[in-house]
Amino acid sequence: MRSIETLDELFLKVFMFNPCPMAISNIDDGKYIAVNDALLYILGYNKEDVIGKTSLELGIMDNSDRKKAIRLMKSQGRLRDFEILIRCKNNKPIHGIFNAEFITIQGQPYLLSVMTDITVKKQLEQDFIYLEKLNLISQMSAGISHEIRNPMTTVRGFLQFFMQKPAYAYHRNYFELMISELDRVNAIISDFLSITTSDPLNSAYTLQDLQELLEQLRPIIEANALEKRNRMLYCLANTPKIMINEKEIQQIILNLVRNGFDSMPVGGTLIIKTFLQENHVVLAIQDQGKGIDKAILQKLGTPFLTTKDYGTGLGLAVCYGIAHRHRAKINVTTSPQGTTFEVHFPLAQSDE
Ligand SMILES: Nc1ncnc2c1ncn2[C@@H]1O[C@H](COP(=O)(O)OP(=O)(O)OP(=O)(O)O)[C@@H](O)[C@H]1O
Ligand SMILES: [Mg+2]
Known part of the structure; x- marks a missing residue:
């Protein structure tokens, strides 16, 4: 295995002090031969934990994602904007976009990969979509409460009233079924309303x-x-x-x-x-x-x-x-x- 110390000084500086997380790995077995501080910081590993290991051994990358990345590298000769979820040492997920190129160091081919962390952007996008959804649910909840629940209460009251009449004694089972169906709908409405509001009693x-x-x-x-x-x-x-x-x-x-x-x-x-x-x-x-x-x-x-x-x-x-x-x-x-x-x-x- 070639050591990082043999790299050209300028390249080494650009690599090591780059704010983007970067790694150089062997092409045949995928083992890391060099990683920069930004990558170690984001993943929560020490250099010794990582060098000589593969992303799969460390559990950073999923096997199916790794195979897909290798397939793309083979077919296109590089990796462009490959978006995946990776795992840090403490198991925390990170959304990353990977770009990778084949490079030659002292006559030997290696893989140089650069990651962009888009976790915060993804989270903000998801939060925004969710807030829009919540806003719509809130507006619907107000309508459902008044326009559906109130008439249903009236219908249920009348059903209960007529169910007691001797004239409908023969159809009592149907009345009970109608009331239990209304109660089921009411329970679903309560669940729907509880998306945006807490139960005031609890x-x-x-x-x-x-x-x-x-x-x-x-x-x-x-x-x-x-x-x-x-x-x-x-x-x-x-x-x-x-x-x-x-x-x-x-x-x-x-x-x-x-x-x-x-x-x-x-x-x-x-x-x-x-x-x-x-x-x-x-x-x-x-x-x-x-x-x-x-x-x-x-x-x-x-x-x-x-x-x-x-x-x-x-x-x-x-x-x-x-x-x-x-x-x-x-x-x-x-x-x-x-x-x-x-x-x-x-x-x-x-x-x-
Ligand atoms: N742990 C899980 N594994 C696989 N699919 C899941 C899991 N959790 C949720 N899902 C999927 O998400 C859907 C929505 O889940 P959700 O709990 O909101 O509704 P549900 O379970 O279908 O009905 P209920 O209102 O009774 O909970 C499920 O129908 C299922 O397809
Ligand atoms: Mg469920």
Whole structure:
């Protein structure tokens, strides 16, 4: 392996002190022979962790992305604006755009790759799209409350009134069915309204321990696992208390857990983790299902989006709404081996 010290001095300066994360790797085995400080900083590694290893060994890049990049390099002789998700040492995802060229150092060909970190841009784009969606849902909620819920209450009242009349005793079953259908619609409307507003009876925020909350929910989650003939595993770290609305966070957990169980075949394991990452307390729910199709992934959180026969498609919309009220972010990573939903809660400020 050729060492970085043999590189031309000017090139070495441009490479090492470049603010863009850069790497030089072997063409045949993909091992890093040199990485600059910007790349080490962004990935959270030391130079010794990286040199002589491949991006795959370090878990930085997904195997399918790496194969695709190699295919493009072979067919086009370079890599242009190749956008992928990479993983830092602490497992944090980063959206990067990669450009790469073949270079020759002392007669030997190598690969020079340069990354642009677009994580913040991506996040802002997603936040903007979500806020637009939330604004529309808010406007619809006001209309639904008045124009649909109020007439439904009147209809339900009359049905109950006529159901008691001896003249309709023979049709009582139909009246009961109509009332229960109206109640079902009403429950769906309540879920829809809860995307943008908290339940006024349960809107208090208190300092809570996520681990304690998950322990309270353990019997319900275990019962869900049993019903689906799946397993569940808790990996809970001691994390600082966070300011939350307990009822709403219970709902996020149960909605994500149910989606996880729904996605898995019999015998799958659902892992529920809590950990501290930078200045966030993270709740991660990881399943071993088939993953989420790209077309669905882009629209997650849209009300009434469902691929299930008996789903309403409100579970995630409600989760995103609750997360927004908690200034929390939901990250999704998915592959054909499974999906992980991470909810990142900000640490409580001392004055909260
Ligand atoms: N863990 C997961 N694995 C695979 N697909 C998922 C997962 N979570 C969500 N999805 C996809 O996203 C869609 C929307 O999920 P969401 O929870 O909002 O609605 P739902 O589960 O279909 O219905 P419900 O209102 O009962 O929750 C699901 O139908 C499914 O296609
Ligand atoms: Mg659901």
